[in-house]
Amino acid sequence: MVRVVAQVILAVALTGSLSLGQQTKLQAIECPFPEGQDVASEAKCAEYTACEWTDGRCHMVSNDVGGYVVDGEAQDTGRGFKVNLKKADASKTMFGADVADLVFEVIQHENYHVQIKIYDPVNARYEVPLPLNLPAEAEADPLYSVSVSGNGEPFHFSVNRNTNGNTLFRSEGPLTFEDQFIQLHTGLMSSYLYGFGENTHTSFRQVFEPRTTFPIFARDQPVGTEPMNEYGHHPYYMVMEDDFGNSHSVLLHNSNAMEYSTFLLDDGTPTLTLRTIGGIIDLHFFLGPDPEDLNLQYTNMAGTPAMPTYWSLGFHLSRWGYNSTDGVRAARERMKVMGIPQDVQTCDIDYMDRQRDFTYDPVSWGDMPDLINELHNDNIKVTLILDPALVIDFDNYAPAARGKDSDVFIKWSDPSFVPSDQEAGTDDYMVGYVWPDTKTIFPDFLKPETATWWTNELKLFHDALQYDAIWIDMNEPANFGTNLDKPWNWPEERTPGVKCPENKWDSPPYPTMMIRVGDNQSKKISDHTICMSGNQTDGTKTYLHYDVHSLYGLTETIATFNGLTEVFPKKRPVVLSRSTFPGSGKYAVHWLGDNAADWTQMHMSIIGMFDFNMFGLPMVGADVCGFFNEPDLEMCARWMQLGAFYPFSRNYNTMGTADQDPGVWPEVGEISREVLTLRYKYLPFLYTSSHHAHNARELVIRPLLNEFPADLLARDVDDQFLWGSGLMVAPVITQGATSRDVYFPQGLWYDLVYAKLVATGPTTQTVSAPLEIIPVFVRGGSILPYQVPALNTVESPQESSGCTVAPDELMIAQGQIFWDDGERCCSTAMSQSYMSRLAYYQDELTMSVKHGQDVGIGINLETIDILGFPKDAQSISVNGAEIPSSGWRYDRDARLLSIYISVPLADDLNVKIYYDNDGL
Ligand SMILES: *[C@@H]1O[C@H](CO)[C@@H](O)[C@H](O)[C@H]1NC(C)=O
Ligand SMILES: *[C@@H]1O[C@H](CO)[C@@H](O)[C@H](O)[C@H]1NC(C)=O
Ligand SMILES: CC(=O)N[C@H]1CO[C@H](CO)[C@@H](O)[C@@H]1O
Numbered sequence: 001m002v003r004v005v006a007q008v009i010l011a012v013a014l015t016g017s018l019s020l021g022q023q024t025k026l027q028a029i030e031c032p033f034p035e036g037q038d039v040a041s042e043a044k045c046a047e048y049t050a051c052e053w054t055d056g057r058c059h060m061v062s063n064d065v066g067g068y069v070v071d072g073e074a075q076d077t078g079r080g081f082k083v084n085l086k087k088a089d090a091s092k093t094m095f096g097a098d099v100a101d102l103v104f105e106v107i108q109h110e111n112y113h114v115q116i117k118i119y120d121p122v123n124a125r126y127e128v129p130l131p132l133n134l135p136a137e138a139e140a141d142p143l144y145s146v147s148v149s150g151n152g153e154p155f156h157f158s159v160n161r162n163t164n165g166n167t168l169f170r171s172e173g174p175l176t177f178e179d180q181f182i183q184l185h186t187g188l189m190s191s192y193l194y195g196f197g198e199n200t201h202t203s204f205r206q207v208f209e210p211r212t213t214f215p216i217f218a219r220d221q222p223v224g225t226e227p228m229n230e231y232g233h234h235p236y237y238m239v240m241e242d243d244f245g246n247s248h249s250v251l252l253h254n255s256n257a258m259e260y261s262t263f264l265l266d267d268g269t270p271t272l273t274l275r276t277i278g279g280i281i282d283l284h285f286f287l288g289p290d291p292e293d294l295n296l297q298y299t300n301m302a303g304t305p306a307m308p309t310y311w312s313l314g315f316h317l318s319r320w321g322y323n324s325t326d327g328v329r330a331a332r333e334r335m336k337v338m339g340i341p342q343d344v345q346t347c348d349i350d351y352m353d354r355q356r357d358f359t360y361d362p363v364s365w366g367d368m369p370d371l372i373n374e375l376h377n378d379n380i381k382v383t384l385i386l387d388p389a390l391v392i393d394f395d396n397y398a399p400a401a402r403g404k405d406s407d408v409f410i411k412w413s414d415p416s417f418v419p420s421d422q423e424a425g426t427d428d429y430m431v432g433y434v435w436p437d438t439k440t441i442f443p444d445f446l447k448p449e450t451a452t453w454w455t456n457e458l459k460l461f462h463d464a465l466q467y468d469a470i471w472i473d474m475n476e477p478a479n480f481g482t483n484l485d486k487p488w489n490w491p492e493e494r495t496p497g498v499k500c501p502e503n504k505w506d507s508p509p510y511p512t513m514m515i516r517v518g519d520n521q522s523k524k525i526s527d528h529t530i531c532m533s534g535n536q537t538d539g540t541k542t543y544l545h546y547d548v549h550s551l552y553g554l555t556e557t558i559a560t561f562n563g564l565t566e567v568f569p570k571k572r573p574v575v576l577s578r579s580t581f582p583g584s585g586k587y588a589v590h591w592l593g594d595n596a597a598d599w600t601q602m603h604m605s606i607i608g609m610f611d612f613n614m615f616g617l618p619m620v621g622a623d624v625c626g627f628f629n630e631p632d633l634e635m636c637a638r639w640m641q642l643g644a645f646y647p648f649s650r651n652y653n654t655m656g657t658a659d660q661d662p663g664v665w666p667e668v669g670e671i672s673r674e675v676l677t678l679r680y681k682y683l684p685f686l687y688t689s690s691h692h693a694h695n696a697r698e699l700v701i702r703p704l705l706n707e708f709p710a711d712l713l714a715r716d717v718d719d720q721f722l723w724g725s726g727l728m729v730a731p732v733i734t735q736g737a738t739s740r741d742v743y744f745p746q747g748l749w750y751d752l753v754y755a756k757l758v759a760t761g762p763t764t765q766t767v768s769a770p771l772e773i774i775p776v777f778v779r780g781g782s783i784l785p786y787q788v789p790a791l792n793t794v795e796s797p798q799e800s801s802g803c804t805v806a807p808d809e810l811m812i813a814q815g816q817i818f819w820d821d822g823e824r825c826c827s828t829a830m831s832q833s834y835m836s837r838l839a840y841y842q843d844e845l846t847m848s849v850k851h852g853q854d855v856g857i858g859i860n861l862e863t864i865d866i867l868g869f870p871k872d873a874q875s876i877s878v879n880g881a882e883i884p885s886s887g888w889r890y891d892r893d894a895r896l897l898s899i900y901i902s903v904p905l906a907d908d909l910n911v912k913i914y915y916d917n918d919g920l
Contacts, residue, residue, distance in 0.1 A: 023062050025266040029173040029185055030211075031058040031094075032261075032275065034510050050092045050176065060173050060183075066092045067174030068102060068155040070148065079138050080106035080114070083148055084121075085155050085175075095509035097179035099123075104157065106146045108138035112288070112297050114146065114159065118177065118184075118281035126279045126547040128255050129446070129538055130554065130583060132301050143287040144168070159285055161248070166241045168248045168285060172271060181510045183275045191270040192240035192715055194703075195249070196260055197611045198232035198580070198593075200224050202600070204607045204703060204718035206237075208270050211263035215514035217256075218550040218579045220478035220528045222594035222628065223601055228518040231476055231593050232580035233550035234615045235260070235274070238294055245709025249294040249614075251302070251582060253282040255550045257525055259512045277508050278547055291706045296697040299616040303586030306561075307694040308619050308647075310822030311381050311793045312469065312574050312589065313683050314343025315676050316650035317661055318383075323350055324364035325371040332375070334663025341676040343792045345375050346383040346471060346650070355435040357386045358399050358461045372466050379794035381468035383576065388475050388556055389432065389440035394425050399457050400441070408450040409441040413535040413544055417501050430534045432479040432498045433487050442477050444536045445555035446548065455563035462567045469574035470560055475553040476579045479530045483522035500524065500531035505546040508532075553579025561587040571823045576648075585616035589648050597626025597653075597660075602639055603733045607718050609646065609701045618693045618700035621646030625660045627653055634735065634771065636660055637671045641774035642731040644675040645723065647686065647700050671772050678753070678776070680789035682727070684801060684817060688785060689724040691818040691833075700724065708745040711762065717743050726782025726806070726815070727752065730767070730775040738770045748780030750806050750867045755896040757868050778867065781808035783815025783838045793822065801905070802863030805840050813840040817847075817905065820855055834905065840866070847909035856905035864911060869897035875914045878903065 031051035033039050045051050045058035052061045060066055068085035075082055082105035087098055099120045107115040115134075119125060148157045159169040169186045176183040193206040199214045202225055206212065215229040223230065235252040237260075252258070256278030265271050286297040299305065317335065322328045328345060335342045351368060353359035360368040372382050390400040403409060409429045412418050418428050429441045443450050458470070481487025481497035490497070500506040511525045520527055534545035557577045564573035577588040584590070592608040595601045605622030612620040624643030625636040630653075640662050643649050653660050662672035679686075692698045699706060702722040704714035720730045720743065728749065730742040744761035751758050758777060759765050767775045778784060784804045790796040807813045820833035834852030838845065845864060849856065872890035876883050878901050888899045903909050 025269070026062065026173050027054055027057055027059045028263060028265045028271070029060045029273070031060055032183070032510065036513065036516050048094055050094045050174070060176075061092055063156070063174045064154040065089045066176070068177070070151050070153050070155050071101075073151055074148065077105070077107075080108045082106070085118075088154065093178065094176055095178055095181050099177045099179070102177055104148060104155070108142060109135050110297070111139040111142045112286055112293070113301065114142065114144050114285050116146065116157070116159070116281070116283045116285070118175070120280070126256075126543065127282065128253055128279070128551070129541065129543065129548075130551065132253070133303070134301065144285065161241070161246065161287060161289075164242075164246065166246060168239070168241065168287075169250070172265070177281075180277045180504065180508045181275070182277070182279075182281060183273065184281060185271060185273045187265070188239050188270040188272055189241035190239060193237060193262065193270070193272070195234070195237035195611060195614050197234040197615060198230040200226065200228050200230065200604065201607045201611065202604060204610050205716055206262050208262045208264050211261060213259055213261040213513055215257070215259045215512045215517060217258065217512065217514050217525070218476040218553060218581075219514065219518070220474065220476045221518045223592065223596065223604065224518065225600055225604070226517060229514045231578045232553065232584070232590070232615075234580070234582060234611070236298070236582065236615060238291060238614065240291070240705065240709065240715060243710060243712065245291070246289040247291050247294060247709065248288055249286045249298060251284040251298065252276070253284060253582070254279045255581065256547060257512045257514060257549075259514070275510075275512070277510055277512060291709055292698055295614065295616070295699050299585065299697050302616055303583040304695075304697055305585040305616055305618050305690075305693045306587055307572060308589070308690050309572050309574055310683070310687055311343045312619070313647070313686055313690070314680070314793045315341050316344040316346055316383065316648070317342055318346030318348065318650055318652040319659065319661070320348035320653070321350060321655035321657070322347065325367050328371060329374075331659065331661045331663070332378070332380070334661060334669075338663045338666075338669035338673060339791065340662050340669060340673045341680050341789065341791050342380060344381045344383055344469070346385070346652070348385050349387065349435055350655070351384065354437055356391055356397060358457055358464075360465060368465055376466070379792050382466070383469040383471050383574070384465065384467040385471040385473050387435060387473055388445075388477050388552070389434040389436075389442050389479070391436040391438040391440055392423055392426055392431060393438050402456070403443060403453055406449045406453045408443050408447060408453050410444045410530065410534045410536055410545065413533050417531075417533055419499075421495065430498065430530055432482070432530050433490065434474060434478060434480055435489075437491070442530055443556075445552065445559045446536045446538045446543065448539050451559040451562060454559045455566050458560070458563040458567055469576065470564060471576040472553075472556055472560055473578050475556045475577060476529055477552050478528060481521075482526050482528060482530070483524050498531060500526045501533055503533055505532040505544055551581055553577055554581040554584050557584055557588045565825065570825050572825050580615070580617060582615065585618070588617065589619040590617045591648060591650060591652075592620065592622040594627045594654075595623050596628040597631035597635055598629065599635065599733060599735050601626065602635070602642060603719055605642070605646070606721055606731075609721065610703045610718065613699045613701045618690065619648050620701070621648035621650060623653065624649065624651040625653065628657075630657050631660060633665045633668055636662070636665065637668045637771055638732050640668060640672040641675045642729075642733065644672075644679040644774070645721075645729045645731070645776075647690070649679065667771075674772065675774060677789045680793070680796065681786045682723075682784060683793065683796075684785040684787050684819070685727065686723060688816055688818040692724070698724070704743070704745055711745050713743060713762065714745050726779050726784055728777045728779060730777070732769045732774065739766050739768045740775065741765070742767050742775060742777075744777070748806070748808055748868065749777040750780070752776040752778050752804070755865065755867050755891070755894045757895070778804060778806040780806050780868070781813050782806050783813050783840060785815060785817040785838075800862050801859055802861065802865065803838060805845065805864060805866045807840060807866070807868055811840075811842045814838060819852070819859070819905070836905065843913040843915065845909070845911040849906060849908055853906040859905045860902050861905055861909065862900065862902055864899040864901065866897040866899070868895050870895065870917070871915055873897060873913045873915045877912045877914075879910055
């Protein structure tokens, strides 16, 4: 133990004052103005004593005056160390209320994981109240060391990788720690920076030149191409440090409104600024060293991804504006007529009675229970939407009345904030307005009573409508017309929407750039949501909405997930959530929000998938064919092709637009049938990958850099992606294109459909892709399990499956098959699930069952497709017995050897191929 601590305490005395050269390069650390950087001027700069104007730039003053000083020796805590800091010069401030004394604390966790907290030891500040999975004891032999400047020196710290000395984090310039403004800068090892969300990224790799700033705060903000904050809150990033691919990741565990900024110091050092307007600095570092390791390490702490039900991997169809049960029937009929696979039918708020949760419209949707029966008889599952806000019609609307009885709604933090004309019966609840035609109140999902009430409502609702999954939308939480005279969708005669009080929470001194981006109607931090001066409680402590705002989606997700475990006691809940926070992946499926039918946004959806896989939410996808605007035939065809490879594959569009389900255009219908059939064929592979994500915690959707971290070209590829490690999708996302350039990293790549060897990487090749084709490749070295596809997962004949064997240069390949009943809760327990390993070595394939023989019974392995096989076989034996020559077929042109067997998945298998390998 002592040895480990000694390794961590590495108090290095850094230089007391910066040399002129250092300060010059640090002038790139800009002084942030609440109004935005456009207002920068010498006069403006002079308003902040923490800022200085030099050479036409307003930047932070140097660390020795603007930051903190180490005050005393580091103390061993048994789990790391801590050291006191004090503000160097109280007169240097941005917005006042600087915390004079701080503690810098290093807490060791796993050998790959270290936490660094900077906090006020005297007045406890807000910290994210949801627990992380942290080890009880520190692990020995940490991969990291943390250095901090010595007693009396200006405060700096760095985090280093012990194996090679890489500096992962090196604080630059002054730390600012005020009541409502915290700012920290770090130099980075490289500009290979990825992550942070939920933002509108037009490239997966972050941009440093020009300087780029993004806000993070949960917000009901449709997708765009400008830097904006969207629905979720994920202050988590990864840096690839060197050419070998060593990588680390960092979570800033803080839920306050924040922003991050990427830029180059004057000497070219890639630098990152982190700013938040509340809470504390709480950083978790993960040392990898591979990008895939990071995912395991991060989700181990934040929450491992939920295991999806098998049917939820099927195709989902939805729209807002079916307007009636017959609208749904018509769309379903188009799918059937065209023979397009579908597993789920989803209904948006138009099914509700006056957009009230837990109701259905008695007129246009009066036969909703019949519709659900019809769909169920057709093997289609039903997802229904719920919004968090409930109408205040307590006399006529029982869910709100029961909620009021249990006192579950968010209140004003001070009774004096309750407007004098607040509606009768709403007590000191915060009253807003969303979709229903009456004002609404918002459940406080932090509160245990709320979870109990919500579970009961979900049960009563299921008694009325036998839904299979719940979609929770508008849970940032969204509110319309906040601070405005009239919400956009209000009937003219009504009074204004919620107006937030003027105070330090609703008008913080530095509201972050979120008030200047997107649809920023009132230019306040409460824009599109409820007021920051609301109060929530977990039953023990009270929290300002200002602090816990971004947790709303996660807390609603947990309540819904837990509620559904009671509605469906033996099944895995399916909850689709718009707003997410670290940990949401343990419970939720996520779609990337309100996008538009736009080619750029089609590309951005791939980046969004990468981001959310990093954030631990592998069940992700964008609205196929776009939510807003109308796609043309070509765009919808291309998007259906791409969407067939989203883990969460759903076509969905908005009210008032033309139908865009794939059956609308015969050509799109054909193309969709073809590509979804391909998806359905390989669902066993996607399911096995999802199981790995859930269990072994690998990514389902991988950027190329995850598999080829030392390949510098792969690090910039964000228009191709992998399923697991073995399948590469290169969609066409350019209007009019009938071919595209594909980057093939190291190894052999076969066309999935034509089974031919296409490329030996690394190489870039132009591949043909007429409208009906999406290029998809199998990586040499992989074995992909498949099944004979059907029109949905219930109908897939489970007695028949196969595998695609794609050998590498050494004629080796491997894969796994995971199987269970597809939905039983917690059936990933070994006793209830099946797992086998497949290994191909030269001319021999073996399958060894690891567990769950019983679960696998009834399913036969019938076909083995070996790609790139050099010549026809002379004989083939299966488990030692020779099979007749009708038992295989060789396609000389494709070099595809297909072997037809019929062996239960429950049995171990050995297939040996004999052929004349002379003269090859
Ligand atoms: C609201 O929460 C704040 C912060 O915990 C607390 O100081 C305040 O007393 C609370 N207000 C009410 C009405 O409970
Ligand atoms: C559904 O109703 C909305 C609002 O009345 C209308 O704008 C839309 O055109 C309708 N959709 C269909 C498919 O009829
Ligand atoms: C809808 C709206 O007000 N958008 C504005 C948000 O802020 C930017 C920058 O101030 C404006 O350009 C937008 O018009």
